[in-house]
Amino acid sequence: MRARMATTTVMALLVAGLAGGVAAADDDTVPSKSDVRDARTAVRAQADDVASVRARLVVANQRLQQSAVVAAQAAEAFNGARWHADQAREAAAKAQQGVTAAEADVERQRRAYTDSLVTSYELQPSLTALSAIVHSHGITSVQERTVTMGNAEDALDGNYDEFRAAAVVADVARDRAERARTDAEKAERDALEAKRSAQRAADAAASDAQAIAAEKATLITRLAELQHISVDLAQRRQSTLEARAARAAAAAAVQEQEQEQEPAAPAQPTSQPTSEPTSEPTSQPTQEPSDEPTTDPEPETPAPPPTAPSPKSGAQAAIAFARAQIGEPYRWGAAGPNAWDCSGLTAGAWQAGGTYLPHYSVAQYEQSTPISPGQLQPGDLVFWGSSSNPGSIYHVALYIGGGRIIEAPRTGVPVREESMYSWTAPNFYARP
Template identity: 45%
Template sequence: MTRVRFPSLGTGLLALVVTAVVCIPGAQADPPVDPAGPAPAVPAAPTAEDVQAAQERAGAAEGDVAVIQQRLADAAARLDAATIRAARATEAWNGARWSARNARAAARQATADAAVADQTLAVHKEAFRDAVITAQGMGLDISVVEALVSADGMDTLLEQSSASEYVQSLFDQRRDEYVAAASAAATAAETATAAAEEADRALADARAARDEARAAARDAEAVTARIEGRRTKLVRRLARLQGVSVAVARARQEAVDAEAAAEAAAAVRAAEAEQAAQDKAADKTADEKEPGGQEPAADEPAPAPADGAQAAIAFARAQLGEPYRWGAAGPGAWDCSGLVAQAWAAAGKALPHYSVAQYEQSTPIGRDQLRPGDLVFWADGGKPSSIFHVALYAGDGRIIHAPRTGRPVSEESIDYWRTPDFFARP
């Protein structure tokens, strides 16, 4: 009896073994030939173990997705921290430069004032000398005139002239004018010296702030490159786990990030609205208790933006896509306060290249008062002195700004990032 085996029908399929009994001793039967080819294999039903293994793999994939998303969130937090450090350093340098320029201007003015005081002193000194010579011609002791050329000539002259009744009326006015001019000249000289020293200190501070800003910018660039590379790898892994393209995975993650930012901003706005409602209710209660209280006037609609604001917005929009560079105010590269300063300069209004000073030189307003052209600020300490970022409000809940290293000038939601802290109108 001879056993005849058919070859395997394919990888992963159950091999079919056929045993044939041949009646002719010593003979081997050929396998029957199916003219239609081999019959298709029927997949085996999954076992309970197969189902459990698949569920475990799916659960593991979901766990991996969660881990990757957490890593992406951590990377975003590190990038955010680096961005804030660099922004603080940049605005500190802008502030130091602004202070140094002001100090140099003050020193120049003080030097000019000192020169004028010296000229005034020379005029009064000459007038006093003429008065002495005139008095000497009227019989004043010659020693008084000789005192003019001595080391302490004017002081000696004052002592001698004040002792003489004969020349008292002549010298009174000239003496007082000279003393006042001498005092003014001394004060002006001291002010000029102090201003020059302050200018030197401000310049040294600006140089130190520049070095800190440069180091912070380099650190931010390195962190940005490292984190962006890491994020790219994580998004690719996320795409494989989710069975989608990298572009889709990236878009999904950006949507998740945007949704989280929007939720955080909405929570802050809700808290602010609740507090405002409580304050309004308290004010209303107080008004009702006061006799003769008047109904508050209805809110007036916000006026349309002025031509200057439109010009500022148009200028800022024209820079969209241009790179961020710390300390830059164009052309071709910008930091946050540099873009805002040049945008409003195009509208005919001068603002410093320093976000804190931009707030100080504008009129503070509330978020609900925003209109196109207004300024939006982010701070790190709850006070205007801690402002480190500024944007131009474009209307409809959007801003135009120079965000950070690695991101060009952009137009996006006012709540794309952290909730703004201050608002002002130039």
């Protein structure tokens, strides 16, 4: 305001001086070159203030986005730790079942071996070598008794071997079960620590959001003062600029993805012949004629991208379920019925569509079929990751067509339908 008033004063004095024919350089009412230069500097300073305020708004938005990303990463890390803990518990339960079965087998083999010992003891007087000869009635009887004695000894040895083998198997099963229990206990501790980290990240994100919102409100007010407009108009203008910038960034990201997926173009034929034609005809043909007709070789065509599976019949049911949750609050780690996080919502939606998905975005991608952006169909999943590695995925949403998604975005923002480019462009896509 002061800069504009100074400029107006300088210009008014200039006009007044010219109209009155005043030319004296030492007249106090005539602005000097220094006065004009100072006025122009003030105007530029005012413009710099507007640019500075807008730059600070951009920085504030970046801080808000980064804080939300950190919170989302922590929340999905908790979901991942919880999922791994569930798997570890299942592995421990199966290992214990193996121990139970192995110990039951050991008991059966022990009884069988004990029975064979008792039987051998009872038959021992009549099956000794001396008894077989003394009580035999000829060579045939001796042979029969000897064979019977050998069979009894073989059976006893076989039962013992089976008993020992069952005991070894039981020992291995117990070792495996112990390791599985140890892994499950560690996974439980990891999940608990991940839960604490997620809570700290969520609290920090909420605090950041409050502070940044207050900072942005102050900056918008300052911008309105500098531009001599209402705060409401300044807010709407800023929102329009931010939306335009987000669309431009998303379009650039999509274009970059498409360029990465496009196959290399085949080489084009040259327009000029490789050699100059000769003026004199040659006496001999340059190539012997062949009996087979010649055909031009077909140009090589690039291999088509892998065919994505057809969308499942449950896609519309998944979309209908997700749409019914719009307006319900976001809460990290939640999977309904009245609150959701990102992977909880997509898991619940596809459960309604008849397909199981883990409550963990990375596992949802791994258990689905990766597709390209051009293959997206309603019901597919779109993912955000911090790198080209699927292990970096921290957010997932349900695609509903027309470039739009249904998502559970972050703390303080309920389940909503939105453009999938409203934040940043996703970088992974998959079909359950």
